[in-house]
Amino acid sequence: MGVRDPEATKARIFDAAVTEFARFGIAGARIDRIASEAKANKQLIYAYYGNKAELFAQVLEKKMVDLAVSVPIDADDIDGWMDRLIDYHSTHPEVLRLLFWEGIEYGSTEELPHEYERQAHYDRKVAAFEEAQARGVVTSTIPAPDMLFMLVALAGWASAVPQMRRVLVGGEDADRARLRASVRAAARRLTAPGD
Numbered sequence: 320m321g322v323r324d325p326e327a328t329k330a331r332i333f334d335a336a337v338t339e340f341a342r343f344g345i346a347g348a349r350i351d352r353i354a355s356e357a358k359a360n361k362q363l364i365y366a367y368y369g370n371k372a373e374l375f376a377q378v379l380e381k382k383m384v385d386l387a388v389s390v391p392i393d394a395d396d397i398d399g400w401m402d403r404l405i406d407y408h409s410t411h412p413e414v415l416r417l418l419f420w421e422g423i424e425y426g427s428t429e430e431l432p433h434e435y436e437r438q439a440h441y442d443r444k445v446a447a448f449e450e451a452q453a454r455g456v457v458t459s460t461i462p463a464p465d466m467l468f469m470l471v472a473l474a475g476w477a478s479a480v481p482q483m484r485r486v487l488v489g490g491e492d493a494d495r496a497r498l499r500a501s502v503r504a505a506a507r508r509l510t511a512p513g514d
Contacts, residue, residue, distance in 0.1 A: 331357040336378050341413035344420035345375045376432035379417045394451030398503045404474035415479040457510045
């Protein structure tokens, strides 16, 4: 009989949960499928992560932290930051899918699980833009929270709705490169300091 490795089991459960929630959302996800994919006992999922909603919250929270660590804000290099965001979402489309499912499930009025932690995370990002505005690197005509929201939307929308990108922009490499250049140009215009 093999030696149990709780950390490896938790990691398999987590990875299976990411796939399941990204595909089916909170309501459609099934703990049985997560357990089967992770080759883990269903009871271990509850023991390690709590109920399904808490598992989803932990999955999304960790994915958001991974994004923040992988692509820190760089207001001094908007083009580079936008490129890194686009690339991240292209290689990790599950993050945007998880956010969409969260929006469908909770809407805009219900408090999110772990919302306080998420707010603190976004407060740090907004503070980075406020600091760049104070230095005159980024325009202050658009409030920092609004600026961040718009830039993140610009960088992620093509990965969030790839079918729309293909129909409107085209599906060839040259089309994707042109769209990337357009997104960078739009981001520069949004952030450009005033005269």
